[in-house]
Amino acid sequence: MCKPDAVERGLVGEIVSRIERKGLVIKEMDMRIPSVALAEAHYEEHADKPFYRELVDFLTRGPVVAMVIEGPDGNTFSLMRMLIGKTNVDDAQPGSIRGDFATITNENLVHGSDAHESAVREIALWFPA
Numbered sequence: 001m002c003k004p005d006a007v008e009r010g011l012v013g014e015i016v017s018r019i020e021r022k023g024l025v026i027k028e029m030d031m032r033i034p035s036v037a038l039a040e041a042h043y044e045e046h047a048d049k050p051f052y053r054e055l056v057d058f059l060t061r062g063p064v065v066a067m068v069i070e071g072p073d074g075n076t077f078s079l080m081r082m083l084i085g086k087t088n089v090d091d092a093q094p095g096s097i098r099g100d101f102a103t104i105t106n107e108n109l110v111h112g113s114d115a116h117e118s119a120v121r122e123i124a125l126w127f128p129a
Contacts, residue, residue, distance in 0.1 A: 022083055084096060
């Protein structure tokens with residue numbers, strides 16, 4: 001997902017281009033402003049943490065671009081994690097999306113599922129059947 005800061009900064013095209021140039025396929029894409037309920041469900045694993053409300057407020061402040069991305073041989077997660085870069089922008093590798101463009105860890109441009117189970121849950125939230 002391209003988070004609100006990526007949309008605000010005009011980086012969606014660059015992010016999509018990097019995904020496609022890597023050879024990954026965008027199967028679904030939707031731009032919308034998430035509801036509070038959707039953002040809360042998306043970040044439910046952080047509900048007991050002090051930064052939870054900040055995450056929800058950030059995700060709902062403007063449009064996001066949600067995507068379903070597929071890659072070869074079941075390694076989509078590792079390829080996307082490499083493209084995205086580390087969560088903390090100080091640790092994000094040059095050449096990654098966050099390493100090249102993110103300046104604030106709390107607004108780090110993109111979200112990617114970290115495992116098959118979380119992807120299934122998140123896809124059902126963002127692209128209900």
